[in-house]
Amino acid sequence: MTSELVASFEKRFPGGPVISAQLRQPIDGFSVTVLFGPSGSGKTTVLRCLAGLERPEAGTIHCGDVTWLDAARGIFLPPQRRGIGYLFQEYALFPHLSVAQNIAYGLTGLSEAERRRRVVDMLDLVQLAGLEARHPKQLSGGQQQRVALARALAPRPQLLLLDEPLSALDATIRDQLRQAIRRLLRALDMPAVLVTHDRVEALSLGDAIVVLDQGKVCQSGPVHEVFGRPRDAAVAHIVGVDTVEPGKVLHVAEGLATVAVGGVELVALAPDIEDGAVSVCIRAEDVILEKGAATPSSARNRLAGQIRTLSFEGPMVRLSLACGFPLTALVTRQAREELALQEGDQVTALIKAPSIHLVPRG
Amino acid sequence: MDWTAVWLTLRLAALTTAILVALGLPLAYWLATSAWRGKFLVEAVVALPLVLPPTVLGFYILVAIGPHSPLGQLYETLTGRLLPFSFQGLLIASVLYSFPFAVRPFAAAFAAVDWRLVEASWCLGVSRVRTVVRIVLPLSWAGILTGMVLSFAHTVGEFGVVLMVGGNIPGVTRTVSVAIYDEVQALNYAAANTTALFLLGLSFVVLCVTYGLQHRVAVL
Numbered sequence: 001m002t003s004e005l006v007a008s009f010e011k012r013f014p015g016g017p018v019i020s021a022q023l024r025q026p027i028d029g030f031s032v033t034v035l036f037g038p039s040g041s042g043k044t045t046v047l048r049c050l051a052g053l054e055r056p057e058a059g060t061i062h063c064g065d066v067t068w069l070d071a072a073r074g075i076f077l078p079p080q081r082r083g084i085g086y087l088f089q090e091y092a093l094f095p096h097l098s099v100a101q102n103i104a105y106g107l108t109g110l111s112e113a114e115r116r117r118r119v120v121d122m123l124d125l126v127q128l129a130g131l132e133a134r135h136p137k138q139l140s141g142g143q144q145q146r147v148a149l150a151r152a153l154a155p156r157p158q159l160l161l162l163d164e165p166l167s168a169l170d171a172t173i174r175d176q177l178r179q180a181i182r183r184l185l186r187a188l189d190m191p192a193v194l195v196t197h198d199r200v201e202a203l204s205l206g207d208a209i210v211v212l213d214q215g216k217v218c219q220s221g222p223v224h225e226v227f228g229r230p231r232d233a234a235v236a237h238i239v240g241v242d243t244v245e246p247g248k249v250l251h252v253a254e255g256l257a258t259v260a261v262g263g264v265e266l267v268a269l270a271p272d273i274e275d276g277a278v279s280v281c282i283r284a285e286d287v288i289l290e291k292g293a294a295t296p297s298s299a300r301n302r303l304a305g306q307i308r309t310l311s312f313e314g315p316m317v318r319l320s321l322a323c324g325f326p327l328t329a330l331v332t333r334q335a336r337e338e339l340a341l342q343e344g345d346q347v348t349a350l351i352k353a354p355s356i357h358l359v360p361r362g
Numbered sequence: 363m364d365w366t367a368v369w370l371t372l373r374l375a376a377l378t379t380a381i382l383v384a385l386g387l388p389l390a391y392w393l394a395t396s397a398w399r400g401k402f403l404v405e406a407v408v409a410l411p412l413v414l415p416p417t418v419l420g421f422y423i424l425v426a427i428g429p430h431s432p433l434g435q436l437y438e439t440l441t442g443r444l445l446p447f448s449f450q451g452l453l454i455a456s457v458l459y460s461f462p463f464a465v466r467p468f469a470a471a472f473a474a475v476d477w478r479l480v481e482a483s484w485c486l487g488v489s490r491v492r493t494v495v496r497i498v499l500p501l502s503w504a505g506i507l508t509g510m511v512l513s514f515a516h517t518v519g520e521f522g523v524v525l526m527v528g529g530n531i532p533g534v535t536r537t538v539s540v541a542i543y544d545e546v547q548a549l550n551y552a553a554a555n556t557t558a559l560f561l562l563g564l565s566f567v568v569l570c571v572t573y574g575l576q577h578r579v580a581v582l
Contacts, residue, residue, distance in 0.1 A: 051481075051485055053485070078484065079484040079485045080485075080487045080489060085486075086481075086482065086485035088482060090478070092478040092481070092482040094479060094482075094483075095479075096500050105483070105486055105488070105496075106486030106487050106488065108487060108488070151486070152486075155487060
């Protein structure tokens with residue numbers, strides 16, 4: 001039997017919205033659930049309820065055999081007894097303690113020698129050896145983030161909770177740390193729940209996703225399923241991308257990557273992509289449609305497909321295509337009328353290589 | 363200079379400060395962290411000595427510790443002595459009179475501590491009490507020091523409450539400020555000036571040390 005964190009609860013704020021959430025997260029090995037939504041959707045509140053920093057008015061949270069919360073029976077386990085690690089958005093490092101003291105802070109019940117060894121191990125793990133005597137103020141944002149991660153992981157929690165772990169960093173460091181975090185969690189076989197409003201972060205870090213809007217769960221499931229097939233227009237709007245499919249980089253040559261997606265191969269720009277698993281993201285407005293069979297053009301990708309559905313969105317028409325994988329295209333009403341596009345028609349979809357965005361999945 | 367009065371005053375101020383730290387820190391922590399709606403009532407009561415004339419406060423304390431009050435009777439049963447016009451009675455009055463001077467800086471210092479640090483400590487498995495000791499107190503010591511200095515200085519300088527509750531008994535309740543008043547009444551200006559200058563110098567040095575320390579912390 002696999003151990004799971006199973007949560008279903010409601011948190012009310014006086015004069016504010018009701019936040020309700022349902023989620024499951026395996027806790028017996030590496031896997032990441034992303035809580036995704038716009039700001040104000042209640043995703044941080046959900047994370048705080050999981051940590052025991054907020055007490056929901058109704059519902060239950062079970063972690064394996066242990067009851068963390070049972071509002072009806074008055075059971076509420078404080079954060080100290082949940083065995084979690086929590087990474088705060090602005091890190092919340094203790095300013096009066098050194099890096100080593102910060103990391104050792106949660107290590108209770110260990111001998112002095114064991115504590116010291118654990119601190120050294122954690123510093124190595126986050127590649128900060130040599131900085132143990134510094135104070136948080138003397139570190140860069142990226143270094144602070146890694147100290148916070150080491151501090152949260154040092155007591156070997158059974159579950160790591162991360163609140164917007166990369167949002168306070170600039171773009172370059174964010175790209176490096178995103179991959180580093182997933183590698184680290186995988187190496188430690190650490191299950192995690194992560195809050196983010198960043199699509200790339202969700203795609204590159206998450207296995208499962210829970211989409212929240214206005215305090216409610218709109219959709220949950222595997223990341224690609226939710227991003228690629230949003231249940232309704234509201235979820236589609238929140239996830240903000242039209243086509244997201246799992247793919248595999250077959251080879252990279254001269255800055256171009258060949259990617260297998262569904263039954264077809266696509267050519268995409270490959271700035272720094274290595275062979276392996278990726279998420280293939282295509283915006284609907286970047287897809288050009290031609291009626292009938294393919295004719296030569298400068299677009300690298302010419303896909304034969306069939307129109308599955310059409311839906312009208314103001315001056316635009318959104319089309320779902322089957323062309324080896326599900327692809328969404330957005331054209332104007334005039335274009336649809338000129339081409340007389342109907343459900344079931346055979347079309348050719350043209351996508352330029354720079355319009356295909358690859359997100360690595362470590 | 364009246365060294366008996368000086369020694370008595372310093373003893374009174376030190377004891378008052380010690381009691382205020384013991385009582386004031388927990389109350390201030392509660393004031394800084396509680397979400398209870400009726401909290402303003404407690405805050406108002408704590409701040410009362412700031413606005414009440416010392417004679418009003420002194421009068422009610424005198425009544426409250428008098429031989430006909432429950433407190434006064436309990437004290438008499440336990441010790442066989444009376445509280446009014448005693449050092450112990452004066453100590454109770456000083457604690458109440460200086461309460462806001464300790465609790466308000468303490469509470470402000472606690473409220474200024476980033477609450478996420480406290481939550482981070484809890485999530486690392488450290489109990490609430492240990493979190494106060496390891497995180498909250500080290501980060502708010504400048505405010506705690508300010509509260510202690512203000513309580514001490516305020517007790518040294520109190521006059522109205524001392525007269526009402528303690529009277530003017532040398533070696534028992536006669537503090538420096540009352541001694542100065544006596545000298546002036548006796549037209550003994552030179553002696554009054556010596557004692558007054560001593561108080562002025564002491565207060566100035568204590569405040570310099572306090573602000574100097576706080577400044578050094580801010581720079582770090």
